[in-house]
Amino acid sequence: xxxxxxxxxxxxxxxxxxxxxxxxxxxxxxxxxxxxxxxxxxxxxxxxxxxxxxxxxxxxxxxxxxxxxxxxxxxxxxxxxxxxxxxxxxxxxxxxxxxxxxxxxxxxxxxxxxxxxxxxxxxxxxxxxxxxxxxxxxxxxxxxxxxxxxxxxxxxxxxxxxxxxxxxxxxxxxxxxx
Amino acid sequence: xxxxxxxxxxxxxxxxxxxxxxxxxxxxxxxxxxxxxxxxxxxxxxxxxxxxxxxxxxxxxxxxxxxxxxxxxxxxxxxxxxxxxxxxxxxxxxxxxxxxxxxxxxxxxxxxxxxxxxxxxxxxxxxx
Numbered sequence: 001x002x003x004x005x006x007x008x009x010x011x012x013x014x015x016x017x018x019x020x021x022x023x024x025x026x027x028x029x030x031x032x033x034x035x036x037x038x039x040x041x042x043x044x045x046x047x048x049x050x051x052x053x054x055x056x057x058x059x060x061x062x063x064x065x066x067x068x069x070x071x072x073x074x075x076x077x078x079x080x081x082x083x084x085x086x087x088x089x090x091x092x093x094x095x096x097x098x099x100x101x102x103x104x105x106x107x108x109x110x111x112x113x114x115x116x117x118x119x120x121x122x123x124x125x126x127x128x129x130x131x132x133x134x135x136x137x138x139x140x141x142x143x144x145x146x147x148x149x150x151x152x153x154x155x156x157x158x159x160x161x162x163x164x165x166x167x168x169x170x171x172x173x174x175x176x177x178x
Numbered sequence: 179x180x181x182x183x184x185x186x187x188x189x190x191x192x193x194x195x196x197x198x199x200x201x202x203x204x205x206x207x208x209x210x211x212x213x214x215x216x217x218x219x220x221x222x223x224x225x226x227x228x229x230x231x232x233x234x235x236x237x238x239x240x241x242x243x244x245x246x247x248x249x250x251x252x253x254x255x256x257x258x259x260x261x262x263x264x265x266x267x268x269x270x271x272x273x274x275x276x277x278x279x280x281x282x283x284x285x286x287x288x289x290x291x292x293x294x295x296x297x298x299x300x301x302x303x304x305x306x
Contacts, residue, residue: 021289076232116230120278123231132294134286136243136251143254 001044001064007037008145015138027133028125034145035122038115041152043070046165070168076119078167079112082160090175095163105158107151112164114148117141196273200227200237203271207264211241216259218252219244221284227275236276239264245285257281 014030017023047053047063054060081091085103092100121141124131155161167174204225211220221242230236241260246252264277282290 024293073232080234116276117278119232120230120236132290134282134290136283136286137281139251140254140257140281147254 001067002036002040004037004041004044005149007033007040008142008149011037011145012142015135015142022135024133027135027138030138031118031125031133031141032122034142035118038118038145038148039072039075041149042075042111042115042165042168043067045152046070046168049162049165072119074171075168076116077171078164079115081112081167081172082108082164083112083116085109087160090172091163094175099159102159104160105155107155108158108161108164110151111148111155114144118145196235196275197227199271199273200225200275203267203273204237204239207267210263211260216263218246218256218260218281220260228278230276230278234276235274236278239277239279241279241281242287243281243283245283251283252281 011030011034014026014033015022017026044067047066051063051066052059053063081087082104085106086092087095087104118141125133204223208223211223221244223239223241225237225239228236228238243252261279264279268275268277
């Protein structure tokens with residue numbers, strides 16, 4: 001398994017290369033690597049929750065295979081549902097009464113928001129040659145990702161986090177046509 | 179970091195014509211940030227309506243910051259209050275666009291312009 005923390009450390013290193021005049025390539029790779037660090041952090045949590053990382057080689061094989069079931073688009077859909085303090089009404093309507101009234105934690109919201117931000121910036125970093133990156137902007141993004149890693153741990157007790165994890169696989173399809 | 183309130187993500191992917199609301203909101207944000215920024219000092223601000231990589235309506239806000247004395251980037255603590263102010267205004271006014279906020283130092287903009295000029299000159303040279 002890839003280590004999300006190692007990826008994030010690499011992103012920091014890349015963003016700080018060439019102190020006087022950062023190369024666009026380094027900044028672009030920093031953004032992209034930070035995105036994948038967060039992507040893998042979320043996916044690995046989901047796989048660990050649903051399947052676990054058991055002792056047998058088969059466990060590992062299954063876990064490594066399931067990791068590939070997650071898509072960027074579905075993760076973005078999940079994040080859209082949880083980026084605000086109140087989950088959208090379509091999702092609320094399929095939740096039990098107590099959960100309908102409860103707000104999501106600020107930590108979970110921040111993770112959802114930074115993931116969406118990162119996804120957009122990463123898309124530009126990887127595919128849009130016209131965009132120019134600046135170290136100020138990239139370092140700010142990385143500081144937010146550092147915070148998101150802490151937030152993700154803190155959100156472990158949020159009752160909505162397992163639903164968020166499920167949503168990462170199913171997307172909005174579970175609440176449509178209900 | 180503060181919480182940003184509820185954005186309305188249930189609407190259609192791209193909001194109906196919201197240009198008037200956006201203009202007014204951005205004008206209010208600009209006025210506030212140029213007058214007394216809650217974080218790093220803002221030199222100028224520009225914005226553009228965009229569609230994000232998932233097809234949702236969004237707005238890209240580019241903020242140019244005054245260089246600090248050491249010409250180092252500002253830490254997140256100096257930028258987060260600006261982010262929070264922008265989100266607060268968007269939520270307050272019920273705007274259904276995600277604000278993507280980018281920060282540049284004045285010196286970085288100059289550096290980028292220089293790089294672009296150098297690249298353009300190289301391209302012309304290669305053609306000759």
